[in-house]
Amino acid sequence: MEASELIRSTFWTERRARVLAPPSLEEEGARLERELRGDEGVVFATSGASGRPKWVFMRRAALLSSAEAVNKHLSVSPRDRLLLPLPLYHVGGFGMAARAFVGGCDLRALPGRWDGLRFVEALREHGSTLTSLVPTQVHDLVVQNLEAPRSLRAVIVGGASLDELKGQAARELGWPLLQSYGMTEAASQVATAHLERAKGPFRAAPLPIMDQWECRLCPEGRLELRGDALFDFYLRWDGSVFCREKDRDAEGWFRSGDAAELKGRSLTLRGRADRRVKVLGEFVDLQVLEDELRAQLGGLEVYLLPIPDGRRGWLLQPVVEGSASEGGKVDDLIELINERVPGFSRMERACFMDQLPRTALGKVDGATTRIILLSR
The missing domain is CATH 3.40.50.12780 (ANL, N-terminal domain)
Structure with a gap:
């Protein structure tokens, strides 16, 4: 049309x-x-x-x-x-x-x-x-x-x-x-x-x-x-x-x-209400954590992906757009944030993608990100 x-x-x-x-x-x-x-x-x-x-x-x-x-x-x-x-x-x-x-x-x-x-x-x-x-x-x-x-x-x-x-x-x-x-x-x-x-x-x-x-x-x-x-x-x-x-x-x-x-x-x-998950019985706002990590990363794009876990309920997996060579720096920042937040809000070590999948309007496509990450 x-x-x-x-x-x-x-x-x-x-x-x-x-x-x-x-x-x-x-x-x-x-x-x-x-x-x-x-x-x-x-x-x-x-x-x-x-x-x-x-x-x-x-x-x-x-x-x-x-x-x-x-x-x-x-x-x-x-x-x-x-x-x-x-x-x-x-x-x-x-x-x-x-x-x-x-x-x-x-x-x-x-x-x-x-x-x-x-x-x-x-x-x-x-x-x-x-x-x-x-x-x-x-x-x-x-x-x-x-x-x-x-x-x-x-x-x-x-x-x-x-x-x-x-x-x-x-x-x-x-x-x-x-x-x-x-x-x-x-x-x-x-x-x-x-x-x-x-x-x-x-x-x-x-x-x-x-x-x-x-x-x-x-x-x-x-x-x-x-x-x-x-x-x-x-x-x-x-x-x-x-x-x-x-x-x-x-x-x-x-x-x-x-x-x-x-x-x-x-x-x-x-x-999004659907970006709140329960970890160890406590609600975690993924958007708040993601925004804080993005601000600390100084321009690198990041998506915080919840992954089901039998013990905690969910693991909080940061997926960063860029080279894995940045891994040490990113994990250091994650560790600093983890020291300040309650235990149920702590994030895992970062995974990297050369380019995060996006929708036609530029939003990170969370469903496709999950499929790619879990297929590795």
Whole structure:
């Protein structure tokens, strides 16, 4: 599918299901599209904790509701020009095209693979005013010391929370970054910084919840949400048929996998709830340990992988991107952290990979990392 198709009314009025599958799932996506003949909607793939893909079925009305709300939040008008550097099979890229359609804006897609310099050149040539990036792309712009074109008024950062030091470095290069939080099940954004935050010090949290969403916390501290832009159901392949799962309660609330804090209409994410494990009977937040180790490693990427263990419950295995020649230095840092934390939070000696496997948007693919590591 081309981005130009999404800014024509025919796509939004047709009465059929369209499956937007990433390259690795094209065969399953084609099979699913055949199964959904007679349904109206758009289907995206998202990964579950086990690594098995889940398919998220969205009605077109929900996707348009999200686009209208985001356009209102960002004061989008027909004068805006949008550059799309994200794949359409991801809801973040698709959402940009939907917002261009709703806002009557000019839309251009960045062709080919991501390249920071080519992206900046395309922004200048197009006179783009709005775009969206993931933290990995922001990192590339900072490392290459690339300045933002003057035409830009906002850059939405999604897919994950951007490190505030990296965000400030990008801000000093003129990039008007706005942190956002969203999910496939919500058709894109749930909470996004206000436009006035595009200037001054970069802050990743807290974020104002967008008007179309009701949010609350469940007793375990996970975020629940309800609104017109919520997905309809999941589709899972059980080996013979696709099963539909309506993962909402009787009142329409959807429970996410994200731990959060709420203060009025302000949201602060505390990481994935499924990144907490019990070691020796005590809960350990993998994200907190991983963030501390990453900060100590001075730029090396790391993923903290929990491995089942009969005695402790889980072993905490750091997997570091880089050469094993760094092993002594990394293990020394792990030992220093282990001396400061309770026994149940102590990490194992590091394993190394030349390159950590990543999703299309640059996140570390935990399920694939586990498969590679355990197959060694």
